Amino acid sequence: MFKIPHIAPDRLPGVLRLMPKAELHLHIEGTLEPELIFKLAQRNQVQLPYASVEALRAAYDFKDLQSFLDIYYAGASVLLHEQDFFDMAWAYLEKAAADNVVHAEIFFDPQTHTARGVPMETVIKGLHHACQRAHQEFGLSAKLILCFLRHLSEEDAFATLEAALPFRHYFIGVGLDSSELGHPPAKFERVFAKCRELGLHVVAHAGEEGPPEYIRDALDLLKAERIDHGVQAVRDADLMKRLADERVPLTVCPLSNIKLCVFPTLAQHNLKSLLDAGLCVTVNSDDPAYFGGYVNDNYVQLFAALGLEGRHAYQLAFNSFEASFADAAQKKAWEHGLKAFFERLREQD
Numbered sequence: 001m002f003k004i005p006h007i008a009p010d011r012l013p014g015v016l017r018l019m020p021k022a023e024l025h026l027h028i029e030g031t032l033e034p035e036l037i038f039k040l041a042q043r044n045q046v047q048l049p050y051a052s053v054e055a056l057r058a059a060y061d062f063k064d065l066q067s068f069l070d071i072y073y074a075g076a077s078v079l080l081h082e083q084d085f086f087d088m089a090w091a092y093l094e095k096a097a098a099d100n101v102v103h104a105e106i107f108f109d110p111q112t113h114t115a116r117g118v119p120m121e122t123v124i125k126g127l128h129h130a131c132q133r134a135h136q137e138f139g140l141s142a143k144l145i146l147c148f149l150r151h152l153s154e155e156d157a158f159a160t161l162e163a164a165l166p167f168r169h170y171f172i173g174v175g176l177d178s179s180e181l182g183h184p185p186a187k188f189e190r191v192f193a194k195c196r197e198l199g200l201h202v203v204a205h206a207g208e209e210g211p212p213e214y215i216r217d218a219l220d221l222l223k224a225e226r227i228d229h230g231v232q233a234v235r236d237a238d239l240m241k242r243l244a245d246e247r248v249p250l251t252v253c254p255l256s257n258i259k260l261c262v263f264p265t266l267a268q269h270n271l272k273s274l275l276d277a278g279l280c281v282t283v284n285s286d287d288p289a290y291f292g293g294y295v296n297d298n299y300v301q302l303f304a305a306l307g308l309e310g311r312h313a314y315q316l317a318f319n320s321f322e323a324s325f326a327d328a329a330q331k332k333a334w335e336h337g338l339k340a341f342f343e344r345l346r347e348q349d
Ligand SMILES: Nc1ncnc2[nH]cnc12
Pocket: 027, 030, 065, 072, 177, 178, 179, 180, 205, 208, 256, 286, 287
């Protein structure tokens, strides 16, 4: 077994920031910073219901998932042209590269845009070109995952899939997001079956606010390969055992869970219990522009609040590569790089 060197607590934040990692739960529309929202609003002559960047930021005081989603969809209304989607994704990818993210699997919500008359092609090509450039400039591999909005109908999801098929080679999978309670996975069983037939990877948000049954249904009905959030699994011992036995990855988003009142404080977050139970947990930022931090902020604040150590850092980064949809050779290379990173820390001791 690879021996992780002890890292003094004061060195840990620096190590977490420098450590190579993958980000697997990131909504690109959730990276729109207020400054960019205002810039795009001006460029596209879109009227915003907030007087200033400060007034918009002051509204980021959420009581649950729905209160966040209402503002998040309003923020996305400034995106109209391919350049807008490029600019949004590029701003995120620059930050991700600075955070030593070597691989990102990025969610996008096409229905938020097509419902406003923005063509699917505009959305996907703008995002794709930013991903391509990040690979060229930073060596960061960035892949897209198309999410269906679960508060809309399955029929709408089918129409969205149809519209996206001409651009099939620009995205690697599909996901399910938006308002969870009252919109169980069963609602999307047929469209997910179709996506699997098309060879797309499938993931789903489940157990963020919703009950453990939604996680089980995401696995059994949608055949989800990863569960986004999944923190409510702790309420069901059988489900916990299954998630551990099958090593189903959970893409956990600590700062998101605090901002949306899933846990009262970071110190009360259950990520350590999930890790200790042997689950393949990963750390991610969800909607960093709204939740107060990008992926490294999630790592650093979580580690401080829960008293996590170097071995947890290694495990979480390792899990992020294991849980990714990259091919086996690529995963091996990243895992090798991660080990080399921790070996170098030992030499510096
Ligand atoms: N945390 C989240 N849960 C569900 N849908 C989302 N869309 C963007 N962020 C989300």
